[in-house]
Amino acid sequence: MTDELKEDGYEEKRIVPEPLMRWTGAILGRASQKVRDSFENRMSGSCLKSRHYGALILLEDGAKTQIELGRLLWIDRTTMVALVDELEKSGDVKRERHPEDRRAYLIQLTEQGQVTLARARQIADEVEDEIFSALSDQEREQLRELLGRLI
Amino acid sequence: MTDELKEDGYEEKRIVPEPLMRWTGAILGRASQKVRDSFENRMSGSCLKSRHYGALILLEDGAKTQIELGRLLWIDRTTMVALVDELEKSGDVKRERHPEDRRAYLIQLTEQGQVTLARARQIADEVEDEIFSALSDQEREQLRELLGRLI
DNA sequence: TATTGTTATACTCTATAACTATA
DNA sequence: TATAGTTATAGAGTATAACAATA
Numbered sequence: 001m002t003d004e005l006k007e008d009g010y011e012e013k014r015i016v017p018e019p020l021m022r023w024t025g026a027i028l029g030r031a032s033q034k035v036r037d038s039f040e041n042r043m044s045g046s047c048l049k050s051r052h053y054g055a056l057i058l059l060e061d062g063a064k065t066q067i068e069l070g071r072l073l074w075i076d077r078t079t080m081v082a083l084v085d086e087l088e089k090s091g092d093v094k095r096e097r098h099p100e101d102r103r104a105y106l107i108q109l110t111e112q113g114q115v116t117l118a119r120a121r122q123i124a125d126e127v128e129d130e131i132f133s134a135l136s137d138q139e140r141e142q143l144r145e146l147l148g149r150l151i
Numbered sequence: 152m153t154d155e156l157k158e159d160g161y162e163e164k165r166i167v168p169e170p171l172m173r174w175t176g177a178i179l180g181r182a183s184q185k186v187r188d189s190f191e192n193r194m195s196g197s198c199l200k201s202r203h204y205g206a207l208i209l210l211e212d213g214a215k216t217q218i219e220l221g222r223l224l225w226i227d228r229t230t231m232v233a234l235v236d237e238l239e240k241s242g243d244v245k246r247e248r249h250p251e252d253r254r255a256y257l258i259q260l261t262e263q264g265q266v267t268l269a270r271a272r273q274i275a276d277e278v279e280d281e282i283f284s285a286l287s288d289q290e291r292e293q294l295r296e297l298l299g300r301l302i
Numbered sequence: 303t304a305t306t307g308t309t310a311t312a313c314t315c316t317a318t319a320a321c322t323a324t325a
Numbered sequence: 326t327a328t329a330g331t332t333a334t335a336g337a338g339t340a341t342a343a344c345a346a347t348a
Contacts (some may be wrong), residue, residue: 017223031298032183103324103329134300143297147182149285254306
């Protein structure tokens with residue numbers, strides 16, 4: 001039940017029943033789930049999940065150790081290993097030794113990774129515009145502001 | 152890395168780095184994750200996870216089959232089995248044969264389930280007030296309205 | 303033929319514990 | 326002693342396939 005399209009193509013309506021609408025956390029969770037599902041559905045062609053995409057965005061800012069990356073992505077260091085493995089395998093990222101700390105790696109975006117990121121960002125922007133088309137630009141900005149204060 | 156409190160009690164700051172703030176889906180996902188974590192953290196005393204709580208809320212409205220319940224909770228029917236098993240084991244719910252469809256069960260809230268629900272709702276309301284204390288009542292209502300349009 | 307509930311199974315995501323090599 | 330990265334492992338959560346009983 002990960003998305004609206006079932007195997008035979010009929011559209012499964014995902015509603016939030018009225019008794020749950022009084023529970024703000026439930027609305028938030030369901031909106032988040034729907035947005036994430038739509039996003040990953042449309043990004044599936046590029047083999048990137050949202051976590052990979054997030055990592056690429058952060059690395060564009062400059063090379064980072066796995067621990068730093070994990071802290072920014074809310075991902076445990078043991079989980080980061082596989083994530084970086086995958087990005088390295090696809091050639092979007094490379095591990096380099098940290099010049100000042102021989103325990104650590106610096107994860108760097110490769111040239112190919114920059115291309116992947118640019119392409120992914122284009123798709124992601126399209127998807128976001130689609131998902132948030134129910135809101136005006138002003139409302140979307142308002143939503144971001146309100147959510148930002150919850151974190 | 153499920154919550155802000157680490158084993159030794161120091162508080163892990165969960166921030167959203169600026170490059171990710173431009174990605175609305177990321178903000179939404181992180182807000183949702185934080186709210187869910189806080190909620191389940193505080194509800195852990197009552198042994199209810201958010202899905203159980205959601206089920207009890209829906210059953211207050213009247214008995215439902217597992218399929219109906221699953222459709223309202225966005226939970227697959229194979230996953231519903233264990234969820235109902237747990238609620239039945241704790242005595243909050245009972246399976247009764249559907250009078251008009253001998254394939255189906257009707258899941259009913261027991262008297263004890265009503266007590267559990269009332270107690271859980273009290274805690275949940277407190278938790279929500281705490282979580283959303285960064286927003287005024289009006290802003291919180293606005294957030295619900297905006298999120299509702301995304302679903 | 304289709305649907306409800308069920309089981310077995312597998313896959314993803316994530317965290318804990320323990321290790322190594324450094325600091 | 327503490328930290329970065331790693332592995333093994335185990336626990337959630339969820340989905341697919343197949344089945345029995347019933348519609």
